[in-house]
Amino acid sequence: MKTELQKCLDGEIFNTSDKEIQKIIHNARRLTKDYNLLKSTDSEQRLEILTELFGNIGDNVNIDTPFYCDYGRHISVGNNVIININCTFVDCNKIEIGNNVLIASNVQIYTATHSTDVNERLVANWEAKSGLPFFRTFAQPIKIEDNVWIGGGVIILPGVNIGENSIIGAGSVVTKSIPANSVAVGNPCKVIRTLSNH
Numbered sequence: 001m002k003t004e005l006q007k008c009l010d011g012e013i014f015n016t017s018d019k020e021i022q023k024i025i026h027n028a029r030r031l032t033k034d035y036n037l038l039k040s041t042d043s044e045q046r047l048e049i050l051t052e053l054f055g056n057i058g059d060n061v062n063i064d065t066p067f068y069c070d071y072g073r074h075i076s077v078g079n080n081v082i083i084n085i086n087c088t089f090v091d092c093n094k095i096e097i098g099n100n101v102l103i104a105s106n107v108q109i110y111t112a113t114h115s116t117d118v119n120e121r122l123v124a125n126w127e128a129k130s131g132l133p134f135f136r137t138f139a140q141p142i143k144i145e146d147n148v149w150i151g152g153g154v155i156i157l158p159g160v161n162i163g164e165n166s167i168i169g170a171g172s173v174v175t176k177s178i179p180a181n182s183v184a185v186g187n188p189c190k191v192i193r194t195l196s197n198h
Contacts, residue, residue, distance in 0.1 A: 008092050009074075013136045016092075021071075028053060028072040036066045058099065063087075070112075078146070083107075093139035093158070098146035104170065106153045111139040113158045145180070165195060 002010070004018035015021070031053045038046055050057050053072035058079035066086055069075060074091040077083075078099035085105040089095055093111040097103075114137055115121045126134040140159035144150070148162050151170035162168065163180030172189040183193040 008139055009094070011093065011138055011140055013138045014092075016133050016137050017131060024071050024073060028069055031072060032066075032068055035063075038065075040065070055094075064105075074111075084152075092137070094141040094143075096141070096143045098144060098148065098164070100147045101144055102149040103144075104150060104152035104154070107150050107156070108154075109142055109156045111142055111158050112137055113139065167195075 003020065004014045005020055005024075007014040008021070031049050035046060035049045035053070038049070050061070050063065053069070054075045054077060055073045056076040058077055058081065060079055061077050061081045063083040064085045067083065068087070069089040069091055071091045074094045075089055075097070076094065077097045078101065080100045081097055081103070082101075083103045084107075087103060087105070087107045088109070090110045090112050095109055095111060114135060121135055123132065123134055123136065126132070142156055142158065143161045145162060145164040147165045149167045150156075150162075151168055151172065153171045154168050154174065155172070156162070156174045160174050161177040162174070163178055163182065165180055166178050166182045166184065168174060168178065168189060169183070169185030171187070172185050173187040174184070174189040176188070178184045178189065178191065181195040182191045183195060184191045
């Protein structure tokens, strides 16, 4: 029988109130609080916390504060990555960030989602004593490939893949995957130009 965490990673409806999941979330809250309180010059301790928080972290990674995430362990970061001020990663499912990636301030990455059908989204005859949430949640992974630049205030929604070398314009809401070598902007985010990266 699958654990709730495995259901989460498999893209199935999962219980967000599950004890194992709540333990992971509370640990991430503790670590991000500690991280956000550190001096920006305390690089050794910052790296120690990020190494404990994330599933994987490469070399030359700078994550500015404040930074927030849900689980932490589902985030994988490559080499030479900058994540600027006030970014939020809801990593119920995996968030993979490649090498040489620039993520500007106020970027939000959401793997969690809910059905648009109200009858599927909400639990009928829900009672608090059930120990279950009154809503149903599932999550889809997000991947940001090598050499991508994500502009300020971008929102990336569940299941999105952003292809290598692409640029997402500031303020965009990325609802669908963006191919490699593209400049994409808007809400919903659409490709406006193809780059010739040789």
